[in-house]
Amino acid sequence: MERQNSVQSTKTGRLFIILGFSCLLLSVTFGLTASLQYLAPQLFVDHLSFQKTRPLHVFLAINWLFACISGLVYIIIPRVANRQLFSGKMAIIHLVLHAATITIVVTGFFLGHFSGREYLEFPPWIVGIIIFYWLIFGVNFFKTLQPNLATAPVYIWMWCTGILFFIITMAEAQLWMLPYFNTNIIRDVTVQWKANGSMVGSWNMLIYGTAMYVMEQVTNDKTIGYNRKAFAFYFLGLTNLLFNWGHHTYIVPAHPAIKQIAYLISMTELLLLANIMLTWTAAFRKRPVAEFEITYSFLKTADVWVLINLILAIAISVPAINKYTHGTQITVAHAMGATIGINTLLLIGCVVFVIEKQLSTQAKKKMNLGLKTMHISLFFFWLSLLAAGVTRSSGIRNNLYFAEITERATPFLRVFSASGIFLVVGIVLVAATCIPAIWKFEIKA
């Protein structure tokens, strides 16, 4: 029975990862379509307008992250716990409900059914199903791991935090359904930013925790998950998850203390930045064990985007700068840099960790080419968004008409779309190697 559970856990994990890659491929397709609609708003306007492509892109991108991380956790957890998965059946129920939710929401968006809430445009009743399957996931996770937090490595703390806070923030994001929240726009917007901001922190905890476990394995450095600095940065990250969201609300006329607390907490990220700067060269000198070269490439090169995004995040958290950047594509640059440059690269790196020993030399070359294409195209993609954001900000300050601002930003939006095409090529190259390998992957007895 235990052996059966272990095989079931890996099989479910593989299916989750394939579901995740399917979401990623669809997400970048809709994202590319949406970027072209910036240049040609009438493109597919009758059946697949921007009103549909953007929520499809965002919803599927978020589900890429969640499906892939769920799959990785199902594969990794029995190894970490040295114990079989608590329930293979619960894992299958989780998978079926997650896949069904994606299908229902995507169909609903195609048909034009929206709740109209930013990032969570699906009908509120869907949230009941999402929270239900996350509770199943949580029970399976805790029953399998039975973590003793006092002695657990930091990545177990991060997984626990991620699961707990995803459920809390997803529930919090639905408070708008109560009249106390939805008849007061200031309360509604503030709580929406609070829930969404912390939710991002929750999936970061899950992804960074997994990446840290994988890094421990590929470098054979068992101190990674236990040293004091790792825990110090975990608590710094948790503090930011809990209180940092307020930097999104500088323009909302809520209580000034919300902004002051957010500003103060945001500036603690300088400690993280200083640590990256100080340990940069030493980190790159550390070499992986030979069979995990590709895994290591994905994880280490994601650090470049951690650095770039951290600098941008700290800059736009300064009120004097935020005044000019908020509501512009600079915020999108930050979101894209984090989602693609950090989260996606880390997740792919963790997937490669699972399959790398079974990859042929040719497959590894294809992965390397895909990684390089992703980095170069993402860099131009990111720069073009910054340039479009600066143009928009300048136009707003000079009271230009929106059409004129858009006209001025058009050259940058062309670069944005063109680099988006290459970004899709890079992701397809990587996904085309990962999907068949994960499909064929077999657990070693």
Added chain:
Amino acid sequence: MKKIVLLLLLLLAYAVYSGWVYTVGVDCNSHMNGDALAGRKLWHEHNCQTCHQLYGLGGYMGPDLTTVTTDKTRGALYAKGILKAGGKRMPNFHFTNKNTDDIVAYLQYINDAKYGTAK
């Protein structure tokens, strides 16, 4: 043990802070009336935030509409005109006059909340 105590303290601080944010932190005198509520329903149904922002939440295909009803280059009549006829980037949703009035009432409420009615 120290780590667990620190974790519990942070969680307690989060719970207290959340309660404060929900109440005192966002106390606001301005509440939506019937027309604005109807406008908000239309705003949600047509997924307007995918293109437009309110208080920084929303997409970038269209302009920010937080202060559209009173700012120098636009105003309520301009908003009504665009809602009725559409534009190069704005689809024509074939809104009725009542729909248009409701959405503008909602946007007016958003504008009023921005200027001075929040504590």
